[in-house]
Amino acid sequence: MTPLAPGSTIGILGGGQLGRMLALAAARLGFDVAILDPEPDCPASRVCALHLCAAYDDPEALARLARMSGVVTLEFENVPAGALDILIRLGVPVAPGAHALAVAQDRVEEKSFLNAAGAPTVAFAPADSPEAAARATAELRGRVLIKTRRDGYDGKGQAWASSPEAAAEVFLSLGGRPVIVEAPAPFRRELSVIAARGWSGESAAFPLAENVHRNGILHLSSAPAVVTAGQATEAGRIADRILSGLDYVGVIGIELFELEDGSFLVNEIAPRVHNSGHWTQDGAATDQFEQHIRAVAGWPLGPVAARARVEMENLLGDSVQDWTAIAGEPNARLHLYGKREAREGRKMGHVNRVSPL
Incomplete structure (x- = not known):
């Protein structure tokens, strides 16, 4: 990629505190920043050159962001994957890319990627039913941490289980969504x-x-x-x-x-x-x-x-x-x-x- 000249615009998906601090850093280097965030008073909106107040997958807002930006980045990993697909089709560079986002959005995909890349993790197993969660817990032999495969952060969407029976109950308490069952890390x-x-x-x-x-x-x-x-x-x-x-x-x-x-x-x-x-x-x-x-x-x-x-x-x-x-x-x-x-x-x-x- 040809380096962006000062005065160029960088697009950011997300206007929370990370987007705010990214915008401040970009301004120090002479860039303008356009934020796309659905919150009208998000933290980054008050320190950027432009705030597009729209849903992350709004086609019109994404098209406008693509037209004005030399590159688009993101401040958090739970941006809808479809938003990146739209931006890429519109021809604007996106970093990090869709593959990194897809891996990070699904804990099973994430751990599978890490092990394949030679970055070791705890033992784990996917489960999409109470019975599968109980079987995975029995196979991992002991106390396990059960997390939703998607959307959890800051300790949300997870709970410990000490037996297969408890694992089945935890699965239901987490909303009956697909989960990852992880062995504890000593x-x-x-x-x-x-x-x-x-x-x-x-x-x-x-x-x-x-x-x-x-x-x-x-x-x-x-x-x-x-x-x-x-x-x-x-x-x-x-x-x-x-x-x-x-x-x-x-x-x-x-x-x-x-x-x-x-x-x-x-x-x-x-x-x-x-x-x-x-x-x-x-x-x-x-x-x-x-x-x-x-x-x-x-x-x-x-x-x-x-x-x-x-x-x-x-x-x-x-x-x-x-x-x-x-x-x-x-x-x-x-x-x-x-x-x-x-x-x-x-x-x-x-x-x-x-x-x-």
């Missing part, structure tokens, strides 16, 4: 790697982050994580296999389980900028949002070295009301998303607490 901590790949195949990975979740939602990310040189190399290899296997363009988030022997299993991938990469805004030479814009626009990737140690904390619900105290901390860098209503568990912003390496 991990000692959760890590993630944020990586990027350009149109010509060049790639770069940021230092790993160590993550702590509460109630299925990321609470803290600390980076750079303390890992061995071998672990850092292996995480980079895993990222390269995934990026190459998907023919990926843009930034991707890869969640890892570290086992007792120091090896990794891949938990899941996110074909977009990722919550555990927010530390890069104040701790890396190039942040993940600028890196994504560089990649999809055909620019050279930026340097990924850490320049500070960062602890990123998500601000959920009413915790955002502490903004005055946080803003007064000398080592804190506050990032608020402009959401009008604070609800329990809703991501309202994050704070990066910075210290020297």
Whole structure:
């Protein structure tokens, strides 16, 4: 792809906080941004050049976005696949592509792809009935995690089961939709790697982050994580296999389980900028949002070295009301998303607490 010149327009499907931060990063590089999002007051709508307020699969809105954009990207993986098909038929480059989206939207497809790409995961089995969920649980021999194949995020759409009978009940409690049944991972901590790949195949990975979740939602990310040189190399290899296997363009988030022997299993991938990469805004030479814009626009990737140690904390619900105290901390860098209503568990912003390496 010929690099987009400053002044070009980048289209983004999705206008939440990730779309907002992508738009801000694009503006720093001289790009205009057009957002397509059905919410009239979405966070990105107030920082972009144009907001197309329409459904993601609205043909007229997609045609308008395609006409004005040099490339179209996305801020979340649950965009209807048909929207990308329309954009591709209209001739506008889309990054990441439809294959990456299809893989990430279905947990069985995702784990099947990962294993084929040489990125190991826990044992798993698909199930589309209570009986199939019970059989899969019996075969995996023990406590299992059952997740809907599609649409789950932040701990939603999943539950544990300790027996085949319980698995059948969990299947029904999740709406009777197709699920994936996963063996538990005997991990000692959760890590993630944020990586990027350009149109010509060049790639770069940021230092790993160590993550702590509460109630299925990321609470803290600390980076750079303390890992061995071998672990850092292996995480980079895993990222390269995934990026190459998907023919990926843009930034991707890869969640890892570290086992007792120091090896990794891949938990899941996110074909977009990722919550555990927010530390890069104040701790890396190039942040993940600028890196994504560089990649999809055909620019050279930026340097990924850490320049500070960062602890990123998500601000959920009413915790955002502490903004005055946080803003007064000398080592804190506050990032608020402009959401009008604070609800329990809703991501309202994050704070990066910075210290020297």
